[in-house]
Amino acid sequence: MKVSLSILLFFLCLSSSVRTQAQYYDTPKEHDCLKCHSQQTYSFHNELMGTDDKKLMNPYYIIDTLGLREGVHKQFDCTDCHSYDYTTYPHNANLKLEPLATCLDCHGGDESFASYQFDKIQEEFQKSVHYQAYGDNFTCAKCHSQHTYTATARNSNSILEIVDYSNKMCLSCHNDMRRYGLVSGQENPALIDVHSWLPNQELHFKHVRCIECHTAVEDDLMVSHNIRAKEEAVRRCAECHSENSLLKASLYKYQNLQERAEDGSIIGVLSNENYVIGSHQIPILRTISLLIFFAALGGIIIHGIFRIIYKK
Amino acid sequence: MNSTEDKIYFYPVWLRIWHGINALGIILLIVTGITMNSGFEKGLIEFGLNMKLHNFAGAIVSLNYLVFLLGNLVTSNKKFYIVKPRNFLKRPMKQAYYYAWGMFHGMQTPYPLSEKRKFNPLQKYAYIMVMYFAVPLVIVSGIGLMFPELIFNQVYDISGVLITAVTHSAMGFFISIFLIIHLYVASIGKSPLDNFRSIVNGWHHITKK
Known part of the structure; x- marks a missing residue:
């Protein structure tokens, strides 16, 4: 009986702790930090003057509570990253100087x-x-x-x-x-x-x-x-619009058809100024074409020289 | 030179007109095509005009190609393009040997031209490749680029526009190389300019045996 009671207690504690973790930021007004840091203003007791003061919150210190619940760190509490000393209020001014x-x-x-x-x-x-x-x-x-x-x-x-x-x-x-x-x-x-x-x-x-x-x-x-x-x-x-040939192809088709839609006559079609680079966009083909070109030119020059020598 | 028996009327008027239009058109296409393919933005002519010229010249050369097909269909000019299967490779090799070696060593041309033979074997093969392979391909791919909705979308991962554009410029390139060699070989004649005169006046000098 004792054993089963302790197991029950253990699971009760576990489930309550899991629930607390998942719902850290669900009700900001009840959260120790967010009850101020989700509001435009904050109040504190001014011990020096003996008055209750209300001030504007620094806008950069107002936390987006909706974003906080969706964010990747939603399961962490504020003091997991910020100093535990922030739990005392009003905060000690020197805490700002501590590294995060x-x-x-x-x-x-x-x-x-x-x-x-x-x-x-x-x-x-x-x-x-x-x-x-x-x-x-x-x-x-x-x-x-x-x-x-x-x-x-x-x-x-x-x-x-x-x-x-x-x-x-x-x-x-x-x-x-x-x-x-x-x-x-x-x-x-x-x-x-x-x-x-x-x-x-x-x-x-x-x-x-x-x-x-x-x-x-x-x-x-x-x-x-x-x-x-x-x-x-x-x-x-x-850099974007030519190396990806699929993008370029769709752009080419699109522009070409657009221009034809504006002027579909024969003259209009022939006056289309769209173009697409052919074999020069493939470096190996460019190299091969240059080789063939210079081989043909070289052959002609050598043959021509022999013709001049032999007077043919 | 004065005797008519060593001259043959090789090039009828229709063929000379076709050849003239084709020559000018293709030179224009090559110049404008290289400009586009290389992306020279500041060429001799403004880039937009360059593309328009290419389109118009392409349309004219394509229509002119129909004249070539039709002319060969209805006249006897087609017989010059017929290839004999016998010695299919040996014949052009013999002609190549003549150009590379024989002509400098007193060898007679192996395939002298006559009414029956307008082209030597090497020439015939080159013309067939250009006129019945490269030019049709360049025309078809050119039409594809002008009407890109006709082009298949992609083959495996390669876009149809890219394949069409590369085919077009590769065939254009081979036609350019053909043109350079064509012009050079044309200078091998009775005199360097003789064959150029022939294609204008129609009469070709042949080598007497």
Whole structure:
């Protein structure tokens, strides 16, 4: 009887602890941290003046509670990463100066996260302009909010969603003067203007990730983290629009039919200015054609010289 | 030179007109085709115009090809393209040997031209390859590129447009090589310019035995 009671108690404890973990952030108003950090204001007792004060919350310290419940770290409590001393309120001001745990403190060298290649990401990231400009101060969290991050590129089936999620990471600073200034110390360039050379800009922005043109691609890394200087970004249309012949083929057909729809007369069809590169897009064929050309030319020159010598 | 017996009227008027249009058209196609294939944006002529010229010249040369087919169908000119199975390889080899060695060592041409033989074997084979293989392929693939909805979507993983474009430019390339050799071999005659005069006035000098 005693044994069965203790087993029952054990399972009761286990189930309650599992339930608590899964529902950490379900009711923010009851959560020790979120009851302030999900609100615009906070209150505290001012011991110096003996008054109850109400102040505005720093907007950067307001947590997106919906995102938090969807994020990859939803099973962790705040003090798993932040200092346990934050449980005292009002917080000790010096806590801000303590270093936070970095991503690699948990994810580095751990076999269970091997498929995410955190160490390789770190290595690539350290070559990027972000690291060169801001050093270790440019933490992973600058792009990947630990509070709300989801592995969208791995889990989503929608290209549009993946593109949107990825680009919002860039835009969180590159489209925000204050956050951009924190790292670069200067005003952020107007993205629409600096990309004005790009045809169909809006479509490109919706369907292509910024990193597609702005990183050095590493074949063995799912998402390249080596973000390069703007001078090294892809600017040639052909890099995307010719090497993938299927993309090019569909573009060619599309443009050709569009033009014919506008003018279907014989003159219109013949005046179509679309073209597609033939054998020159295949390097081996280009080499072979040059060899044949020079062989023919060489043969003719040698034969011609003999004809001159023999006066034939 | 003055006697008529060493000259043969090889090239009737229809054939000379066909040849003239074909020659100019193909030279234009080669120049504009190379520009497109190599992506020279700043050529002799503006890029858009370059493509229009290529399309128009292609249409004219294609229609002209029908003249060639029809002309050969209704006249006796077709007999010059008939290949005899006997010594199928030996005959052109003999002609090649003559060009490479024999003509410099006093050898007589092995296949002298006559009313019955307008082309030597090597020439015949080259013309057949160009006129009945490369040119039809370049025309068909050209029509495909002009009307890409006609092209099959893909073969295995390779797009139909790519296959058509590569066929088109590869055949165009072989026709260009043919043209270079054709022009050079044409200079081997009574005098270097004699054969060029022949294709204009129709009369060809033949070598007396």
